[in-house]
Amino acid sequence: DVKVTQSSRYLVKRTGEKVFLECVQDMDHENMFWYRQDPGLGLRLIYFSYDVKMKEKGDIPEGYSVSREKKERFSLILESASTNQTSMYLCASSPGVGLNEKLFFGSGTQLSVL
Amino acid sequence: GQQLNQSPQSMFIQEGEDVSMNCTSSSIFNTWLWYKQEPGEGPVLLIALYKAGELTSNGRLTAQFGITRKDSFLNISASIPSDVGIYFCAGPLIKAAGNKLTFGGGTRVLVKP
Numbered sequence: 001d002v003k004v005t006q007s008s009r010y011l012v013k014r015t016g017e018k019v020f021l022e023c024v025q026d027m028d029h030e031n032m033f034w035y036r037q038d039p040g041l042g043l044r045l046i047y048f049s050y051d052v053k054m055k056e057k058g059d060i061p062e063g064y065s066v067s068r069e070k071k072e073r074f075s076l077i078l079e080s081a082s083t084n085q086t087s088m089y090l091c092a093s094s095p096g097v098g099l100n101e102k103l104f105f106g107s108g109t110q111l112s113v114l
Numbered sequence: 115g116q117q118l119n120q121s122p123q124s125m126f127i128q129e130g131e132d133v134s135m136n137c138t139s140s141s142i143f144n145t146w147l148w149y150k151q152e153p154g155e156g157p158v159l160l161i162a163l164y165k166a167g168e169l170t171s172n173g174r175l176t177a178q179f180g181i182t183r184k185d186s187f188l189n190i191s192a193s194i195p196s197d198v199g200i201y202f203c204a205g206p207l208i209k210a211a212g213n214k215l216t217f218g219g220g221t222r223v224l225v226k227p
Contacts, residue, residue, distance in 0.1 A: 004156070033214075040123065042202060043157070043217040058214065090156050103149075103215065105156025 003027070004106040006091050012112045019078040021109050023091030030095060032074035033103065034058075034066060037088040049074055081113045117141060118203055118218035126226040127193040135221040137203030138185040146179050146186040147204040147215070157202055161188070190223075198223050 007022035025032065031050055035043040035058075045058030047066040055066050063085060067075045074093075078085055088110050092103040120137050127133050137146070145164055149157035161172050163179035163186060170177055174191045190197055203218040 035217075040219050042118070042120075042219040043204075045214055048214060092156070102159060103157075105158070107155050 004091055004093055004104050006089075006106040006109050008109050009107065010110050010112075012114065013078075013081050014114055015082060017078075017081050017113075019081050019111065019113075021076040021078075021089055021091075021111070023074045023076070023106055024072050025074075025091075025093040025104070026072065027093070027095070027104070028071065029093035029104075030071075031093060032068065033092040033094075034064075034074065034076045035090045035092065036060070037090055037108070043090065046076065081111075083113050085111065086113045087111060117207065117216045118205065120201075120203055120218035120221050122221060123219065124222040124224060126224050127190075127197060128226045129194060131193050132189065132191045133193055133223070134187060134189045135201060136185060136187045137218050139205075140184065141207060142183045143186075143205035143207075144183070145205050146177070148175075148177050148186070148188050149202040149204060149217075151200040151202065151220075153199065157200075160201075193223075195225055198225055 004025045013019050033048040034046045037043050044060050046064050047058050049055045049068045052071050065077045088108050090108045091106040094103050118139050148161045150160050151157040161170050161177040166183050167181050168179040176189045178187045200220040200222050202220045204215045207216050
């Protein structure tokens with residue numbers, strides 16, 4: 001089974017802190033994604049990556065950056081956390097190029113920014 | 115704004131009931147996907163639909179790709195308590211780079227007390 005592991009289940013940070021969310025997948029997938037989930041808004045794409053060192057903006061990239069130094073690892077960075085970034089963050093991966101319907105998700109990181 | 119609109123936003127189920135939910139868009143989709151998220155977990159793909167009019171089942175779940183290609187429906191027959199969770203529709207917007215997925219707001223399924 002594909003496993004997508006997010007390093008923290010819950011995080012509490014203060015406004016202005018730099019925050020790192022880590023994600024690792026073990027199936028040699030090309031594509032990795034970061035989403036945030038908010039009630040009633042579904043999942044919104046922040047950033048995605050099709051290859052090592054490659055990144056593309058999703059629908060809501062403002063206030064975030066990403067890093068993909070190794071194929072299996074995709075990090076989401078909040079440069080200066082703000083209260084409106086309190087949310088559930090979901091990492092996902094998918095194999096190959098093209099349609100990305102076979103997304104495999106991690107269990108999520110619930111981030112609270114105080 | 116939200117590209118995919120799911121209805122209802124939430125619903126209560128009683129064991130044994132059949133339930134339905136739908137997803138609509140103002141844009142045409144060539145693929146419709148249904149995911150389920152159980153409490154404390156990430157979403158898991160349930161059903162993928164690739165052709166207008168297609169009807170596909172996965173156990174007690176049946177999904178349909180609308181003829182207009184602007185909507186999709188998911189039915190759960192003879193619901194059981196483990197059907198609780200959030201159901202998301204999703205699809206790749208044709209104009210979006212890399213066919214990245216757009217998700218609906220979700221339908222939260224709860225058990226009647």
